[in-house]
Amino acid sequence: xxxxxxxxxxxxxxxxxxxxxxxxxxxxxxxxxxxxxxxxxxxxxxxxxxxxxxxxxxxxxxxxxxxxxxxxxxxxxxxxxxxxxxxxxxxxxxxxxxxxxxxxxxxxxxxxxxxxxxxxxxxxxxxxxxxxxxxxxxxxxxxxxxxxxxxxxxxxxxxxxxxxxxxxxxxxxxxxxxxxxxxxxxxxxxxxxxxxxxxxxxxxxxxxxx
Amino acid sequence: xxxxxxxxxxxxxxxxxxxxxxxxxxxxxxxxxxxxxxxxxxxxxxxxxxxxxxxxxxxxxxxxxxxxxxxxxxxxxxxxxxxxxxxxxxxxxxxxxxxxxxxxxxxxxxxxxxxxxxxxxxxxxxxxxxxxxxxxxxxxxxxxxxxxxxxxxxxxxxxxxxxxxxxxxxxxxxxxxxxxxxxxxxxxxxxxxxxxxxxxxxxxxxxxxx
DNA sequence: TTCTCTCTGTGATTCAATTCACAGGCACTG
DNA sequence: CAGTGCCTGTGAATTGAATCACAGAGAGAA
Ligand SMILES: NC(=O)c1ccc[n+]([C@@H]2O[C@H](COP(=O)([O-])OP(=O)(O)OC[C@H]3O[C@@H](n4cnc5c(N)ncnc54)[C@H](O)[C@@H]3O)[C@@H](O)[C@H]2O)c1
Ligand SMILES: NC(=O)c1ccc[n+]([C@@H]2O[C@H](COP(=O)([O-])OP(=O)(O)OC[C@H]3O[C@@H](n4cnc5c(N)ncnc54)[C@H](O)[C@@H]3O)[C@@H](O)[C@H]2O)c1
Numbered sequence: 001x002x003x004x005x006x007x008x009x010x011x012x013x014x015x016x017x018x019x020x021x022x023x024x025x026x027x028x029x030x031x032x033x034x035x036x037x038x039x040x041x042x043x044x045x046x047x048x049x050x051x052x053x054x055x056x057x058x059x060x061x062x063x064x065x066x067x068x069x070x071x072x073x074x075x076x077x078x079x080x081x082x083x084x085x086x087x088x089x090x091x092x093x094x095x096x097x098x099x100x101x102x103x104x105x106x107x108x109x110x111x112x113x114x115x116x117x118x119x120x121x122x123x124x125x126x127x128x129x130x131x132x133x134x135x136x137x138x139x140x141x142x143x144x145x146x147x148x149x150x151x152x153x154x155x156x157x158x159x160x161x162x163x164x165x166x167x168x169x170x171x172x173x174x175x176x177x178x179x180x181x182x183x184x185x186x187x188x189x190x191x192x193x194x195x196x197x198x199x200x201x202x203x204x205x206x207x208x209x210x
Numbered sequence: 211x212x213x214x215x216x217x218x219x220x221x222x223x224x225x226x227x228x229x230x231x232x233x234x235x236x237x238x239x240x241x242x243x244x245x246x247x248x249x250x251x252x253x254x255x256x257x258x259x260x261x262x263x264x265x266x267x268x269x270x271x272x273x274x275x276x277x278x279x280x281x282x283x284x285x286x287x288x289x290x291x292x293x294x295x296x297x298x299x300x301x302x303x304x305x306x307x308x309x310x311x312x313x314x315x316x317x318x319x320x321x322x323x324x325x326x327x328x329x330x331x332x333x334x335x336x337x338x339x340x341x342x343x344x345x346x347x348x349x350x351x352x353x354x355x356x357x358x359x360x361x362x363x364x365x366x367x368x369x370x371x372x373x374x375x376x377x378x379x380x381x382x383x384x385x386x387x388x389x390x391x392x393x394x395x396x397x398x399x400x401x402x403x404x405x406x407x408x409x410x411x412x413x414x415x416x417x418x419x420x
Numbered sequence: 421t422t423c424t425c426t427c428t429g430t431g432a433t434t435c436a437a438t439t440c441a442c443a444g445g446c447a448c449t450g
Numbered sequence: 451c452a453g454t455g456c457c458t459g460t461g462a463a464t465t466g467a468a469t470c471a472c473a474g475a476g477a478g479a480a
Pocket of ligand 1: 073087088090091092093109113114115116119132149150151153155174175176191192193305306307309310
């Protein structure tokens, strides 16, 4: 695979895929980089750069939608489905469970974990909730290499070493705590509070910014 | 105010504030840039650069926690509270309402909007839900300049012009659709699906990356 | 077929953000 | 009250990403 693809490019592939997916259910057979770009909110040359890394040739009518979609899927979705686990079945965790359950066939939410006895043992949005103690055992059994963290920030700190031992490869972290993991594990932080505060900051300073 | 503060820096201020806030409730009076950095997952020189823009002098024992906290608050939290509205009271919207209700006194969730008759009129996590038709009227009444979008992607497209008319200054958008707004309105996109797909991509490529 | 027009693919360039590296200063030590 | 060591503040250098700009190619017109 291409070793020289930037993280940002991977993110935009996901974006393009969403559009192409919608397009592929319409009559439209071709799409111009400039269209794709405008509809994704990026510049045309950036879109072309991103598509460059996929080995799809565009022509004078643009890119063939199906071919692009296949190429991006080949990058983003590996041949066999990936198992995902979620830790912390609170308000946010449940929203995610409900949203992702069955939406992406290549990303399967196979297990949830919590410490709350009321939640343990229940099946929430089609996903069984286990006690946190069984984390390692069940991650191994389900071959889950990706975890979503939606538990309180304080609780996250102690989790690092356990995730390493369990052989986790990537983490999607919603908790506002820095996870100290080796660089071989990819950490994607989604800090909603920070995003809202950024929005508030720029709302307050009347000057326009990009 | 400083016109030359990068968006990324603003984001990290929010991060530092969270740590300082916790510290300010302990005995610790001073903090080193290197500590702050390690605990936020950034480098020490980056932290120093970010703090440079605040006008707080650090000494040989580091920075005074209270002084830093005050300086960051002065930047992030304007004198009077900012009103925030939320559109789309679904699973994610409710999680956000519950989380932010009363957490930041300077950010008040004053109104929610939906088109579902079952939700309209109810008070959800302390926030009244109005019909979407009344959007402009109520945003004006409450002087809300910030909106959170947690409605389906297709519905977002039609919303742009209404947000402009309503005098919105910043948007926190969870829907996977590009919002085309003038640059005077700050748009903060939080694309959870994209983040998960990025995580999955890097989990699948065994090579280690930062 | 030939001519023209527009779009892609990409080297070169610009722009932004991060890191380096060190001068200057404060705190602690003896 | 020097002397030492670590920490800050910040220009300079570096890295990385986005943009520019243009050569080359395919599509359609006549
Ligand atoms: N909900 C939001 O809108 C929102 C916004 C910003 C940030 N966050 C962050 O996302 C995380 C989750 O938020 P939430 O609103 O869902 O919280 P929540 O309180 O609703 O849920 C937290 C869940 O984690 C469980 N839990 C607590 N300690 C645990 C542990 N050690 N191991 C496993 N499970 C444990 C709790 O039992 C609960 O079910 C928090 O870190 C929060 O700061 C959430
Ligand atoms: N929940 C998640 O975990 C998650 C993950 C990724 C992306 N998202 C995105 O976040 C958004 C919300 O997700 P959700 O899970 O809360 O969805 P949801 O279906 O639970 O809620 C959507 C809400 O929006 C309301 N709505 C629909 N059309 C509307 C309109 N025109 N005006 C106002 N309200 C309208 C619906 O009545 C419903 O209450 C979606 O765009 C989704 O793609 C959510």
